[in-house]
Amino acid sequence: MGNHQNYQELVKKVNMYLDNELTKEAERDLLHEIQQNPVYLELLSKEKNFREFIRSKVQRRKVSPALINSIKEKIRISPFQS
Numbered sequence: 001m002g003n004h005q006n007y008q009e010l011v012k013k014v015n016m017y018l019d020n021e022l023t024k025e026a027e028r029d030l031l032h033e034i035q036q037n038p039v040y041l042e043l044l045s046k047e048k049n050f051r052e053f054i055r056s057k058v059q060r061r062k063v064s065p066a067l068i069n070s071i072k073e074k075i076r077i078s079p080f081q082s
Contacts (some may be wrong), residue, residue: 014044018051 020061022030032082034040 010040010043014047017044018047055059 010033013022013026017027017030034044
């Protein structure tokens with residue numbers, strides 16, 4: 001059970017690292033851990049590769065200005081107005 005929790009914590013830290021959400025100290029600690037353990041390095045590498053694959057393969061469709069304006073108008077209208 002402890003190993004599973006440790007792995008989940010590592011995955012969380014790696015994701016936070018790749019999302020630039022770690023403090024400098026936490027980032028430094030994580031990079032030190034990764035350098036000490038090839039399994040951790042492999043996890044980081046796989047996650048980086050996966051994110052790069054998604055970025056390069058997923059195409060985002062453009063949203064029309066009319067749709068954007070429509071959404072903005074609906075947000076401005078409060079349903080609680082009398």
